[in-house]
Amino acid sequence: MRKFTSTNAFNEKLINDSCGMGRALNIVGGRWKPAILYKLHNGTMRYGELRKSIEGISERMLVAQLRELEQDQVIERIVYPEVPPRVEYRMTELGKTMGPMLEAMSEWGDIHRANVADKYGNPGDGEK
Amino acid sequence: MRKFTSTNAFNEKLINDSCGMGRALNIVGGRWKPAILYKLHNGTMRYGELRKSIEGISERMLVAQLRELEQDQVIERIVYPEVPPRVEYRMTELGKTMGPMLEAMSEWGDIHRANVADKYGNPGDGEK
DNA sequence: TTAAGTACTAACAAAAAAGTAAGAAATGAG
DNA sequence: CTCATTTCTTACTTTTTTGTTAGTACTTAA
Numbered sequence: 534m535r536k537f538t539s540t541n542a543f544n545e546k547l548i549n550d551s552c553g554m555g556r557a558l559n560i561v562g563g564r565w566k567p568a569i570l571y572k573l574h575n576g577t578m579r580y581g582e583l584r585k586s587i588e589g590i591s592e593r594m595l596v597a598q599l600r601e602l603e604q605d606q607v608i609e610r611i612v613y614p615e616v617p618p619r620v621e622y623r624m625t626e627l628g629k630t631m632g633p634m635l636e637a638m639s640e641w642g643d644i645h646r647a648n649v650a651d652k653y654g655n656p657g658d659g660e661k
Numbered sequence: 662m663r664k665f666t667s668t669n670a671f672n673e674k675l676i677n678d679s680c681g682m683g684r685a686l687n688i689v690g691g692r693w694k695p696a697i698l699y700k701l702h703n704g705t706m707r708y709g710e711l712r713k714s715i716e717g718i719s720e721r722m723l724v725a726q727l728r729e730l731e732q733d734q735v736i737e738r739i740v741y742p743e744v745p746p747r748v749e750y751r752m753t754e755l756g757k758t759m760g761p762m763l764e765a766m767s768e769w770g771d772i773h774r775a776n777v778a779d780k781y782g783n784p785g786d787g788e789k
Numbered sequence: 790t791t792a793a794g795t796a797c798t799a800a801c802a803a804a805a806a807a808g809t810a811a812g813a814a815a816t817g818a819g
Numbered sequence: 820c821t822c823a824t825t826t827c828t829t830a831c832t833t834t835t836t837t838g839t840t841a842g843t844a845c846t847t848a849a
Contacts, residue, residue, distance in 0.1 A: 667807095667808090668808060668809090669806085669808070708795075709796075712796090720798090721797095721799090724796085724797060744794090746795050746797085748795085
């Protein structure tokens with residue numbers, strides 16, 4: 534849980550309030566959210582499908598990030614009262630409005646990769 | 662300094678490598694980068710101007726984030742051999758290609774703010 | 790000699806994000 | 820009664836990010 538009185542939290546709020554970019558980043562940022570959003574961008578998925586298709590994610594992180602995205606109203610959680618349980622996740626209408634932004638980010642990431650070696654030592658793809 | 666052997670760092674790299682969005686987020690994400698990029702988007706600025714115009718940022722964070730942006734080759738640092746020192750920062754050509762992405766993020770952040778109350782208690786601007 | 794201005798740097802502390810491991814509920818199959 | 824299945828929880832640790840405070844270097848001006 535966060536303390537809303539720390540300087541850190543205060544600054545986060547300040548930026549969230551004053552800057553659209555800051556707010557967008559608060560929602561799509563984080564280690565796993567890009568992957569989750571990318572998957573759900575292509576359609577509804579069950580919890581287990583997400584877990585299997587996102588390499589390296591732990592259950593705790595998957596649940597946590599799904600919950601945050603749900604709170605931010607960009608995805609929704611649909612529970613089927615079956616046993617064993619079935620839970621599906623999908624984009625909300627508001628979530629779907631992220632499309633252009635997600636594509637712009639994805640494209641620019643690729644542009645950057647094509648031009649710049651990253652800090653892990655992967656070379657850029659070269660200029661020509 | 663980071664350990665490149667932690668699971669955390671490994672996962673970061675994995676996402677950076679496989680996903681344009683993840684890579685873009687690594688570059689523009691962080692508490693202060695949106696603000697810095699927004700300022701430099703409008704033109705060259707000196708270190709001190711940036712510091713004064715970005716409310717709440719500490720010198721340490723400003724320098725750190727400028728250094729990262731410089732390493733990622735989206736901004737450049739120009740030192741004038743004067744006394745007292747003068748250092749200017751501005752977008753590189755590659756940095757300027759971020760334009761559409763930054764605008765998409767900014768716009769979507771505003772859309773989200775207009776529709777959703779945030780976790781700090783600010784209401785959405787309402788639907789009608 | 791001392792202060793002022795500018796752009797930092799270093800050492801440390803606090804807060805937040807991410808990872809690990811184990812378990813829990815609900816129920817049908819055997 | 821025990822096991823398997825699925826979707827999570829909980830408690831705890833590690834790693835990373837952010838913030839705080841106090842300097843430093845260099846020259847000019849008083």
